[in-house]
Amino acid sequence: GDSVTQMEGPVTLSEEAFLTINCTYTATGYPSLFWYVQYPGEGLQLLLKATKADDKGSNKGFEATYRKETTSFHLEKGSVQVSDSAVYFCALSVNDYKLSFGAGTTVTVRA
């Protein structure tokens, strides 16, 4: 079935460090890929998305590129801030109603 595997956390970083969270997927169709973020005490919200191979999604300094050849959608940010502390979820969709989520990666940024 369709699934997403993302790197386990937790990840702890210092402010201004580089962040990478790995995400790979398995899909029978041609999926769209998403990163959602969950800040403490809140629901998930869309961070960025990509709908076809080689697309790059970006938002709030975060980027991820849809790599069909490696079935990956890794999330990166060049310089993290304390406010980036959150849980990050990779997700995929192959139809118009269902998303499959990864297990989530907890990121803590220290000042």
Add this chain to the structure above:
Amino acid sequence: NAGVTQTPKFRILKIGQSMTLQCTQDMNHNYMYWYRQDPGMGLKLIYYSVGAGITDKGEVPNGYNVSRSTTEDFPLRLELAAPSQTSVYFCASSFGGMRGANVLTFGAGSRLTVL
């Protein structure tokens, strides 16, 4: 603009009790969803609805029921609560649409503990 509103935020149940988690959205979204989030397990889809009067099972529907009598409301009913249903529950909604267009808006979550 309230978005997706879930109540209650926290609840403790005894084994065998029943309860309903309420979910309301004011964005006129067609699609609504219930997910549960267990530590280290990501989100699992319980039920979803593509419009009023239409519901369907997700990955983990056992022990739950839903109804969709209006576009705005999508309550989740737990019958005969069990410890395995201890989790954080999220309601979400969207306009639907093909793949990348289907962006979900989530509620803040309801933390349920069954003792």
